[in-house]
Amino acid sequence: MDMEQYPLIKLIIENNITKEEYNELLNMLEMLNESYESQKEEGFMDFTSLLIHFAGMLNEKLNPNQMICALKKEGYYPSLMDEFAKVIKRDREDSKRR
Template sequence: MENSDTCTFHIQLLSNTVDMEQYPFIKLIIENDISKEEYKSLLNMLQYLNDKYDAQKEEGLIDFTSLLIHFAGMLNEKLDPNDTIQALKKEGYYPSLMNEFIDILYRYEARRRRR
């Protein structure tokens, strides 16, 4: 077996021993073949957006749609923004920011349905 085949096999074995539904973000990373560099880049972007969110909230801003647009625009093309936000929320990454993103998406969807 080739080294990468062995790694893939080992990951499959490990994923069968863990309830991956408890780790939806990690599951997305594995299923979408996100590299270590892509993963680090995503986490750096999330930290940046969370810092901006905290600063804007402190300044009294109440609309954070621009942060969601930044997130969706800069997110790796292998990942779906909605699925990624839900997975991050479920695993507890940046809870305030993810709740804000979910609220924005919910309001957008509600407005869209009323049309």
């Protein structure tokens, strides 16, 4: 199996994530996606708070940026991951300007 095609699974294996931790991750992502959809319906434009929540709740074995990239590549929660990527990009651009 070419693990480059499955970056999420690769991160899970490389970081020794247990089945329980994996299930917690999936539950958290589902909850965040529901919050995202709800906020979007309400007209929210900035999803920084969801990204902060994601990073804060993510298992300490995992890197938030790597997880977002992996989830995005595998097609998990595409709209949410796109928003997270936009927030990160905007933050990087803002910090370069300072």
